[in-house]
Amino acid sequence: MPLSLAGPVHSELVIKKSRFIGCVQPMADRAGAQKVVADLWAQHPGARHVCWSLLAGGQSAAVDDGEPSGTAGRPMLDVLRHQDLEGVLATVVRYFGGVKLGAGGLVRAYTDTVAQALLQAEKVPIVRLATLRCRVPYALEGLLRRELEAAAATLMAVAHGEAVELCFSLREEDAAALRARLAESGQGRIEWLNAPEEIGSARGEHLG
Known part of the structure; x- marks a missing residue:
């Protein structure tokens, strides 16, 4: 049975001086996700990237927001898929610390930030x-x-x-x-x- 989340949960990782601030939360559609992302930019004007993934049927999306293609949005989406989630938005705000992580390092950073938030999240069944x-x-x-x-x-x-x-x-x-x-x-x-x-x-x- 597909699952969603009871409410937003946050996480934070610091990797080679870069700060990754993650959040997973219930979200029904892309318009709602884009509003959350806009709000995050307003809250974090000094951030380098706000990457996000939405798993919501035909509304799904994976956005790298300037990170190398395939290193942020898609790995985040894969974490949601592997946990049988639906109607969930994952966002990660990155403050660049001056040290490049490389493609593999970026994939691990974005994956781990979302996975850590999900570890604390309360999952609830989706009732049709x-x-x-x-x-x-x-x-x-x-x-x-x-x-x-x-x-x-x-x-x-x-x-x-x-x-x-x-x-x-x-x-x-x-x-x-x-x-x-x-x-x-x-x-x-x-x-x-x-x-x-x-x-x-x-x-x-x-x-x-």
Whole structure:
């Protein structure tokens, strides 16, 4: 099961007088990652590089920011991949200490900075959610609400008209069983409607 992080974690290494300040944190998309990087430049105007990697499906990125190609962003991304992470941003701010590290030294420095932060990070499962929408007679609203509560579903919207329309989300793997239970208990009087786009994931829910 893919994992994300509960929150940001920092690390710092000093290698041959260069200072590497790392951070790993949950991040959904590239726009959010770029904002974090811009904020880091504002906080560290004297830094030589702010390298970063984002592992987030089609939004993934690996940026060397002026370091020799392939010595920073890609190694950082590989660390995230090897730990089965998803929706995670790794950043490393480098203050140059005057001593060149060479390609191999740079790869080790950026890899170790991210790996050290991840050692302290709390990893949490990514829970995939499905969004469902249905229409029921008023007489079945109470029954439906009880079933949703029992299934740990989240009620997102309710509209009262000629009938009651409800939109709710729950874990993908529980959706089929809930629909089967409702089909039986509702005796065919529950009408399923086209749901909004599925919610991709929700981080931070512990499954233990």
